[in-house]
Amino acid sequence: MAAATFDVERLCAGDLRVAAALMRALDDELPGAREALAAIYPRGGRAFVAGVTGSPGVGKSTLVSALVTVVRARGERAAVVAVDPSSPFSGGALLGDRVRMQRHVLDEGVFIRSLATRGQQGGLSRSTAATVAVLDAAGFPVIFVETVGAGQAELDVADATDAVVVVTAPGLGDDVQALKVGLLEIADLLVVNKGDRDGADRAVADLTAMLALGARPVPPIFKTTATAVAGAGIEEVIDGLEALRRAPLADRAARRRRQAARQIAAIAAEQLRGRAHAALAAAASGDPLGRVINSVAERTLDPWSAAESLIAVLE
Amino acid sequence: MAAATFDVERLCAGDLRVAAALMRALDDELPGAREALAAIYPRGGRAFVAGVTGSPGVGKSTLVSALVTVVRARGERAAVVAVDPSSPFSGGALLGDRVRMQRHVLDEGVFIRSLATRGQQGGLSRSTAATVAVLDAAGFPVIFVETVGAGQAELDVADATDAVVVVTAPGLGDDVQALKVGLLEIADLLVVNKGDRDGADRAVADLTAMLALGARPVPPIFKTTATAVAGAGIEEVIDGLEALRRAPLADRAARRRRQAARQIAAIAAEQLRGRAHAALAAAASGDPLGRVINSVAERTLDPWSAAESLIAVLE
Numbered sequence: 226m227a228a229a230t231f232d233v234e235r236l237c238a239g240d241l242r243v244a245a246a247l248m249r250a251l252d253d254e255l256p257g258a259r260e261a262l263a264a265i266y267p268r269g270g271r272a273f274v275a276g277v278t279g280s281p282g283v284g285k286s287t288l289v290s291a292l293v294t295v296v297r298a299r300g301e302r303a304a305v306v307a308v309d310p311s312s313p314f315s316g317g318a319l320l321g322d323r324v325r326m327q328r329h330v331l332d333e334g335v336f337i338r339s340l341a342t343r344g345q346q347g348g349l350s351r352s353t354a355a356t357v358a359v360l361d362a363a364g365f366p367v368i369f370v371e372t373v374g375a376g377q378a379e380l381d382v383a384d385a386t387d388a389v390v391v392v393t394a395p396g397l398g399d400d401v402q403a404l405k406v407g408l409l410e411i412a413d414l415l416v417v418n419k420g421d422r423d424g425a426d427r428a429v430a431d432l433t434a435m436l437a438l439g440a441r442p443v444p445p446i447f448k449t450t451a452t453a454v455a456g457a458g459i460e461e462v463i464d465g466l467e468a469l470r471r472a473p474l475a476d477r478a479a480r481r482r483r484q485a486a487r488q489i490a491a492i493a494a495e496q497l498r499g500r501a502h503a504a505l506a507a508a509a510s511g512d513p514l515g516r517v518i519n520s521v522a523e524r525t526l527d528p529w530s531a532a533e534s535l536i537a538v539l540e
Numbered sequence: 541m542a543a544a545t546f547d548v549e550r551l552c553a554g555d556l557r558v559a560a561a562l563m564r565a566l567d568d569e570l571p572g573a574r575e576a577l578a579a580i581y582p583r584g585g586r587a588f589v590a591g592v593t594g595s596p597g598v599g600k601s602t603l604v605s606a607l608v609t610v611v612r613a614r615g616e617r618a619a620v621v622a623v624d625p626s627s628p629f630s631g632g633a634l635l636g637d638r639v640r641m642q643r644h645v646l647d648e649g650v651f652i653r654s655l656a657t658r659g660q661q662g663g664l665s666r667s668t669a670a671t672v673a674v675l676d677a678a679g680f681p682v683i684f685v686e687t688v689g690a691g692q693a694e695l696d697v698a699d700a701t702d703a704v705v706v707v708t709a710p711g712l713g714d715d716v717q718a719l720k721v722g723l724l725e726i727a728d729l730l731v732v733n734k735g736d737r738d739g740a741d742r743a744v745a746d747l748t749a750m751l752a753l754g755a756r757p758v759p760p761i762f763k764t765t766a767t768a769v770a771g772a773g774i775e776e777v778i779d780g781l782e783a784l785r786r787a788p789l790a791d792r793a794a795r796r797r798r799q800a801a802r803q804i805a806a807i808a809a810e811q812l813r814g815r816a817h818a819a820l821a822a823a824a825s826g827d828p829l830g831r832v833i834n835s836v837a838e839r840t841l842d843p844w845s846a847a848e849s850l851i852a853v854l855e
Binding site: 259262263266267269270280281282354355358396478481482484485486487488489490492493494496497498501502505506508517518519521522524525526527528529530531532533535536539540 | 574577578581582584585595596597669670673711793796797799800801802803804805807808809811812813816817820821823832833834836837839840841842843844845846847848850851854855
């Protein structure tokens with residue numbers, strides 16, 4: 226296949242058709258796409274990237290939609306990268322929700338990009354970072370990354386963003402407890418959404434008490450009642466994000482060096498994971514690797530020893 | 541450090557002190573542990589391993605506890621591997637929940653093992669598979685693996701188990717929608733827990749309708765109201781699992797070959813990820829790798845090119 230060429234200059238001047246074409250090409254791993262990404266990466270770094278994460282059902286997408294509305298009202302363009310399988314942005318939700326999201330589609334100052342998570346074995350942090358890099362180079366000053374807050378993704382979102390908004394809602398059972406373990410540690414800002422529900426003030430009090438026990442300063446906590454258009458508390462969340470955006474450059478530089486190391490490791494690990502899967506998928510029963518798989522399936526060999534054989538083959 | 545030795549014969553005869561010592565040694569990656577695991581792996585394969593997965597708040601832990609009660613009442617021993625950060629089994633929940641779980645601790649026919657997920661970058665599927673392999677070799681006929689159903693974990697649980705129970709509950713917002721994307725595809729059996737709540741019958745009907753649209757046969761759907769002791773519908777879930785357990789060996793063999801390939805790939809990828817992280821963590825500013833990190837942080841180099849440099853160093 227001939228390598229596609231992408232007009233880097235036009236992209237960096239804000240041409241969204243070039244940006245969209247490059248994002249599609251990156252998804253499909255077309256030749257030339259990686260080279261274009263390498264060329265635009267040094268042109269970015271001006272965007273303020275906010276991750277929005279939390280369990281399914283807390284209303285992350287509606288909150289993001291409301292935040293975008295406020296950013297737009299204040300005169301800036303905004304992009305949304307949805308990597309949450311339950312997000313209406315990424316097509317995972319009911320038709321009604323998706324239609325409600327369409328209000329931003331008619332606004333040329335808003336760009337929405339969904340990343341499929343269906344069945345994906347790794348690769349998500351790589352494509353998230355690539356999508357953010359393209360939108361950043363294309364000149365979006367504010368980028369929201371919406372991701373479901375569980376497992377690896379909760380860590381990856383902190384590596385790919387300048388600030389992490391952790392969202393919860395009252396009445397989700399063990400949810401505040403689940404938050405305690407991983408998400409609270411990466412939260413730069415907390416939101417208790419569905420603030421009109423019973424238990425919202427209690428959830429804010431619980432979070433405050435829980436965070437007070439921790440070693441680091443308590444991040445700001447906001448109560449919101451997001452609707453797709455706006456809602457209570459949304460302006461305050463944007464003000465909180467603006468405060469983080471104005472943080473001393475030295476603080477951001479330290480964060481970016483830590484992030485760089487983790488991002489490189491995550492991308493390298495995903496590349497290696499891809500190679501491992503490809504090698505196994507290509508293995509036939511008669512191959513050495515196919516025999517290794519059969520031995521594990523028949524339990525004559527353990528999978529840890531098998532993994533070492535596989536690594537030796539990859540190298 | 542001298543390699544610890546583990547009495548494989550005693551472990552395979554059911555000695556839980558040896559099993560527990562080996563699991564701790566595997567967690568700590570002590571010398572000798574991997575060798576013992578390789579030695580016991582061929583001795584396992586008799587356990588029926590059921591994954592129990594779903595979003596936080598659906599009552600997975602209470603369901604697992606009730607399922608264990610029924611398995612015990614039917615005269616079999618049972619083990620629980622909790623990899624869900626919100627699980628009371630793994631210490632993530634309120635004291636009251638944890639105390640409720642203690643009822644099984646007094647029962648010598650029940651073994652509970654928690655795997656920490658806090659801040660873990662990968663490694664979870666490796667330790668889950670290793671823990672299951674030890675409990676299997678130690679003779680537990682039934683093993684439940686409780687995991688939060690989101691992201692990578694939802695795929696890994698299918699690779700490490702003979703059957704996957706996907707749990708949901710009414711009133712969790714987008715939850716049924718979130719399920720649609722990933723979890724429904726791996727469900728061998730579905731449970732709508734908190735069946736005494738409004739909307740439980742509607743949730744069962746929605747799931748049935750959704751699954752009827754899919755390509756594969758609709759898996760059985762159960763409505764439960766689990767309490768830690770037992771509850772409505774629990775016997776029926778165990779009957780459903782018993783039906784799967786009696787599935788023709790040929791079916792299980794095909795599943796195990798697919799699982800073997802994916803498990804080997806996951807373990808290899810995690811090993812490589814560990815090496816990548818270790819290399820970056822050891823990099824000083826003056827090193828070639830330290831300079832690569834700085835270049836990415838300063839955006840003079842993109843992280844994808846940096847990842848390739850890192851892979852070259854690892855090989």
